[in-house]
């Protein structure tokens with residue numbers, strides 16, 4: 001196995017972006033599956049939008065009930081400043097799935113679930129409505145030149161995984177292990193990479209995340225070359241996945257990025273998993 005020092009091009013980079021809040025309007029709503037809704041947003045505010053990594057997230061601000069537009073904070077050197085005379089706006093994290101600067105278009109994909117302001121908004125999304133978008137504030141850029149890539153996630157990670165698969169070059173070796181509710185939630189991926197794709201279904205297991213963890217346990221990991229693992233999804237499952245890979249499979253902690261994208265029973269959770 002080559003050492004990290006020999007492969008400087010494999011260093012992960014952190015990039016900062018100026019914080020901005022943008023008011024955008026919905027131009028398209030498209031159900032990719034009954035469980036995943038793509039919303040296309042547009043606005044002149046997107047002229048300087050930057051998203052350098054599939055791992056990026058934006059803060060999406062939703063209008064309060066009865067309001068047309070979301071309340072947006074103003075960026076200041078000390079961070080966002082919210083209007084003092086109004087309640088804090090409701091906001092959740094989402095992946096910038098696709099950005100086209102020329103067309104001023106940004107796609108976000110919402111995984112549907114039972115409750116929560118973001119899922120509720122997505123279920124009724126219509127052309128002409130407004131959303132606010134803050135960030136990304138920074139990007140964690142994982143080089144595409146690793147000898148192998150492993151992507152792990154649930155429905156909330158589908159946008160990031162789909163984007164990563166589109167970005168990986170021809171010849172890249174990648175495995176993706178994804179848990180969704182049932183086969184109706186599967187999507188097609190466009191990629192030039194050599195993709196080994198494993199879908200697992202919650203409908204076939206007794207508890208959430210179990211099918212995903214089992215698939216990761218059974219997965220062959222190449223013994224040669226340098227690999228990178230990216231994982232995102234429900235908090236407890238992601239902890240178990242990371243623990244398994246780092247302690248039982250010898251994946252170096254510098255070669256895994258695992259994040260909680262949501263947590264059962266809690267609202268708006270985002271946690272990068274470290275020791």
Ligand SMILES: Cc1cc2nc3c(=O)[nH]c(=O)nc-3n(C[C@H](O)[C@H](O)[C@H](O)COP(=O)(O)OP(=O)(O)OC[C@H]3O[C@@H](n4cnc5c(N)ncnc54)[C@H](O)[C@@H]3O)c2cc1C
Pocket residue numbers: 056057092093094095096109110111112113114115116117118119120155156157159160260261262263264265266267268269270271
């Ligand atoms: C960096 C980052 C990027 C993300 N990118 C995406 C993305 O591109 N697309 C996407 O759909 N999500 C994405 N998420 C996850 C999304 O932010 C959460 O699912 C968020 O909680 C949804 O908000 P809500 O208002 O619908 O539910 P909340 O009000 O936050 O939660 C309400 C209840 O629903 C539960 N819940 C939340 N999400 C789910 C879920 N997916 N399935 C089942 N129960 C759930 C919570 O445990 C809680 O009990 C991302 C999260 C992070 C941190």
